[in-house]
Amino acid sequence: MIEFLKKAKESSRIISQLTGKEKNRILFQMANALRKNDKSIVEENKKDMINADKNDLSSALKDRLLLDKSRINAMAIAIEEIAALKEPTGRILDGWITDDDLKIEKVSVPIGVIGIIYESRPNVTSDTAALCFKSGNVCVLKGGKEAQYSNEIIAKCLREVLISNNLPQEIISLLPDATREGVAKLIKMDKFVDLIVPRGGEALIKYISTNSSVPVIKHDKGQCHIYVDRDAKMENVIRIAVNAKCQRPGVCNAMETLLIDESIAKEILPKIKVAFDAEGTLLKGCSKTQKIISVDNATNEDYHTEYLANILNLKVVSDVDEAISHIIEYGSGHSESILSENITTAEKFMNSIDASSVYVNASTRFTDGGAFGFGAEVGISTNKLHARGPMGIEGLTTYKFKIYGNGQSR
Amino acid sequence: MIEFLKKAKESSRIISQLTGKEKNRILFQMANALRKNDKSIVEENKKDMINADKNDLSSALKDRLLLDKSRINAMAIAIEEIAALKEPTGRILDGWITDDDLKIEKVSVPIGVIGIIYESRPNVTSDTAALCFKSGNVCVLKGGKEAQYSNEIIAKCLREVLISNNLPQEIISLLPDATREGVAKLIKMDKFVDLIVPRGGEALIKYISTNSSVPVIKHDKGQCHIYVDRDAKMENVIRIAVNAKCQRPGVCNAMETLLIDESIAKEILPKIKVAFDAEGTLLKGCSKTQKIISVDNATNEDYHTEYLANILNLKVVSDVDEAISHIIEYGSGHSESILSENITTAEKFMNSIDASSVYVNASTRFTDGGAFGFGAEVGISTNKLHARGPMGIEGLTTYKFKIYGNGQSR
Numbered sequence: 165m166i167e168f169l170k171k172a173k174e175s176s177r178i179i180s181q182l183t184g185k186e187k188n189r190i191l192f193q194m195a196n197a198l199r200k201n202d203k204s205i206v207e208e209n210k211k212d213m214i215n216a217d218k219n220d221l222s223s224a225l226k227d228r229l230l231l232d233k234s235r236i237n238a239m240a241i242a243i244e245e246i247a248a249l250k251e252p253t254g255r256i257l258d259g260w261i262t263d264d265d266l267k268i269e270k271v272s273v274p275i276g277v278i279g280i281i282y283e284s285r286p287n288v289t290s291d292t293a294a295l296c297f298k299s300g301n302v303c304v305l306k307g308g309k310e311a312q313y314s315n316e317i318i319a320k321c322l323r324e325v326l327i328s329n330n331l332p333q334e335i336i337s338l339l340p341d342a343t344r345e346g347v348a349k350l351i352k353m354d355k356f357v358d359l360i361v362p363r364g365g366e367a368l369i370k371y372i373s374t375n376s377s378v379p380v381i382k383h384d385k386g387q388c389h390i391y392v393d394r395d396a397k398m399e400n401v402i403r404i405a406v407n408a409k410c411q412r413p414g415v416c417n418a419m420e421t422l423l424i425d426e427s428i429a430k431e432i433l434p435k436i437k438v439a440f441d442a443e444g445t446l447l448k449g450c451s452k453t454q455k456i457i458s459v460d461n462a463t464n465e466d467y468h469t470e471y472l473a474n475i476l477n478l479k480v481v482s483d484v485d486e487a488i489s490h491i492i493e494y495g496s497g498h499s500e501s502i503l504s505e506n507i508t509t510a511e512k513f514m515n516s517i518d519a520s521s522v523y524v525n526a527s528t529r530f531t532d533g534g535a536f537g538f539g540a541e542v543g544i545s546t547n548k549l550h551a552r553g554p555m556g557i558e559g560l561t562t563y564k565f566k567i568y569g570n571g572q573s574r
Numbered sequence: 575m576i577e578f579l580k581k582a583k584e585s586s587r588i589i590s591q592l593t594g595k596e597k598n599r600i601l602f603q604m605a606n607a608l609r610k611n612d613k614s615i616v617e618e619n620k621k622d623m624i625n626a627d628k629n630d631l632s633s634a635l636k637d638r639l640l641l642d643k644s645r646i647n648a649m650a651i652a653i654e655e656i657a658a659l660k661e662p663t664g665r666i667l668d669g670w671i672t673d674d675d676l677k678i679e680k681v682s683v684p685i686g687v688i689g690i691i692y693e694s695r696p697n698v699t700s701d702t703a704a705l706c707f708k709s710g711n712v713c714v715l716k717g718g719k720e721a722q723y724s725n726e727i728i729a730k731c732l733r734e735v736l737i738s739n740n741l742p743q744e745i746i747s748l749l750p751d752a753t754r755e756g757v758a759k760l761i762k763m764d765k766f767v768d769l770i771v772p773r774g775g776e777a778l779i780k781y782i783s784t785n786s787s788v789p790v791i792k793h794d795k796g797q798c799h800i801y802v803d804r805d806a807k808m809e810n811v812i813r814i815a816v817n818a819k820c821q822r823p824g825v826c827n828a829m830e831t832l833l834i835d836e837s838i839a840k841e842i843l844p845k846i847k848v849a850f851d852a853e854g855t856l857l858k859g860c861s862k863t864q865k866i867i868s869v870d871n872a873t874n875e876d877y878h879t880e881y882l883a884n885i886l887n888l889k890v891v892s893d894v895d896e897a898i899s900h901i902i903e904y905g906s907g908h909s910e911s912i913l914s915e916n917i918t919t920a921e922k923f924m925n926s927i928d929a930s931s932v933y934v935n936a937s938t939r940f941t942d943g944g945a946f947g948f949g950a951e952v953g954i955s956t957n958k959l960h961a962r963g964p965m966g967i968e969g970l971t972t973y974k975f976k977i978y979g980n981g982q983s984r
Binding site: 177180181260262263264266268273275276352354358359373374377379380397399400403404406407408411492514515516518519520521522523524525526527529530531535536537547548549550552553554562563564565566567568569570571572573574 | 587590591670672673674676678683685686762764768769783784787789790807809810813814816817818821902924925926928929930931932933934935936937939940941945946947957958959960962963964972973974975976977978979980981982983984
């Protein structure tokens with residue numbers, strides 16, 4: 165592993181010196197390599213699908229795993245879209261002249277070697293490799309075992325393009341020892357690896373962030389709330405609440421708990437019940453909720469649970485302050501929204517809550533690189549530092565200071 | 575410890591809601607509290623000085639520890655200077671309208687609870703507390719045992735100001751269990767602590783970054799180089815080299831190795847020897863150096879050593895490429911400088927080397943928050959992420975997205 169990571173580190177110097185034009189030319193070649201090899205990719209993917217049947221994977225997981233010609237073409241298009249992004253390195257982020265007449269430029273640069281640990285979807289392999297390549301980084305990818313054959317052939321296609329351009333193939337690497345032990349080793353290699361990005365289950369992420377000596381940018385839990393204030397525009401409430409819960413219940417920016425101001429609870433809760441019943445949502449509620457509509461009882465544990473399913477907690481709160489307190493207690497700092505026409509209440513909510521994304525009058529589902537206009541996203545960071553919330557390609561860069569003197573000593 | 579950190583976390587909500595005006599008023603009160611209590615501070619400091627004698631601390635360490643009326647006044651002035659900094663939170667760092675007509679503001683916010691681990695100088699206690707307060711953060715301070723009495727009385731003075739303003743005293747905390755075990759516990763408390771900033775010995779920092787589940791911003795090793803290119807302006811070389819090594823050999827931005835282009839080695843090395851001999855510097859050199867001047871032999875280990883003392887390695891290299899390779903092999907990514915009038919050589923050097931600060935024609939000693947014009951510095955980060963190089967007060971902030979909608983769902 166050390167020999168391999170040494171090579172990866174050395175390769176990071178080489179890729180960091182490529183121009184934007186060179187990188188884009190190679191990215192287009194990579195997109196075409198996927199298209200040209202779509203038959204072999206489908207064949208290898210079949211092996212994963214056979215194993216999926218053997219291991220009784222759910223149909224949802226199998227659908228995430230499946231590759232066909234059109235999905236492979238979509239992966240190629242995604243690479244081309246990444247190529248079209250503005251060059252993320254070499255940007256002058258700030259600049260000034262010091263009192264000593266030094267000219268300082270703060271310039272964006274690649275991070276170096278990035279380890280990315282993820283599950284299921286094989287398209288993450290090509291997306292992530294392309295994002296890292298565009299930003300001048302070496303990637304060390306560790307995909308899920310269930311997508312092993314697919315990931316290997318995709319990486320092979322991309323690496324062949326590197327080789328034909330006289331670049332070290334280590335620029336796009338699969339972790340050689342793709343086991344739990346391999347990951348345990350990788351996250352201790354702070355001499356060679358500059359960043360670990362784990363995407364996946366809570367337990368895996370907890371393990372990595374507790375044990376890694378390499379900095380980690382987590383992509384984990386979203387315990388998101390919407391608070392319906394007494395001054396909410398009623399025509400918005402049902403539509404936004406249903407969207408936040410039901411459009412894609414399995415994602416991190418979906419709502420788990422809807423908080424309702426006591427003064428409007430009697431009016432709005434019956435409408436909420438009708439709307440969510442129509443969506444087949446399992447509703448749970450506090451005792452005050454249960455006095456108005458018939459729903460299951462919501463326990464303290466329920467308010468802590470990221471369902472990732474079509475289940476919703478309801479809670480009646482006396483005012484915005486109780487809503488804020490609830491969110492501070494139960495929220496995971498991901499996305500929180502208030503529905504209110506009152507500017508003072510809305511600003512109080514947005515300023516009091518420490519989350520990556522705080523909304524007024526919109527669904528929490530917008531916390532997403534695409535919706536934010538970032539073009540392509542690395543993921544949605546639940547870190548507080550370096551990258552927080554939707555993480556675009558600039559999240560894969562850091563900066564250095566270039567200082568121009570003319571003979572200065574202190 | 576958990577009860578204490580819970581309170582610290584709760585206090586972070588309270589301080590984050592103070593206005594800039596309120597924070598500045600309190601900071602001025604803190605400065606005055608130090609001045610008013612200078613007698614008691616000197617008394618407590620004497621206890622530390624007596625222990626220092628007992629424990630045979632070096633006179634340099636004792637000088638760092640000593641507080642008198644004028645040093646206490648300097649600490650008060652430093653707090654007032656921090657109060658005068660531009661408000662670091664609530665700044666709109668970026669903003670745009672998305673395709674869905676959401677208005678997004680990226681706003682700077684406090685990080686939360688910051689644990690700071692440091693040694694010796696008691697003024698770090700008041701500086702750090704003031705920097706954290708100004709940026710809306712709660713600090714948990716763990717100073718050196720040798721400054722225990724001084725740190726406790728300083729913290730007490732500052733906390734009394736908090737109490738008199740009806741603020742929780744936990745906003746400025748000393749780690750209750752100030753032992754190695756206490757630190758070991760603190761760095762696992764990722765539920766309550768958002769950042770750990772260790773300043774001090776390499777072993778301590780290594781221990782913390784390996785074992786912390788809280789993100790860490792390190793302030794450690796500076797293995798800094800200056801490369802004298804064949805196109806260097808000779809009148810600059812000696813002055814800058816002597817400054818970089820000798821002005822303060824014990825700091826992280828001091829030079830440890832001077833690289834010299836082979837084509838000018840015969841001309842410049844004898845002059846270098848004369849200049850450094852006059853400074854009492856112990857010179858070591860490679861075999862090529864030793865053919866030109868009489869110096870000790872520099873071993874491979876020497877090139878890896880941060881001397882923090884008046885000792886300098888010399889090495890003759892064939893060109894800028896060998897200089898770059900040497901720095902990639904031995905540098906710690908802190909500060910690297912090239913002396914050259916050739917724009918192509920200089921840019922090659924600055925772009926090829928992955929360090930927080932890369933210089934042309936200036937001493938590495940300028941890597942410093944003060945010299946960069948940051949006003950007050952938290953330290954010099956050797957991290958690559960979040961804060962790299964000189965770290966001003968904005969390094970104690972992160973950001974969140976405030977999203978203004980008018981009824982949007984996806």
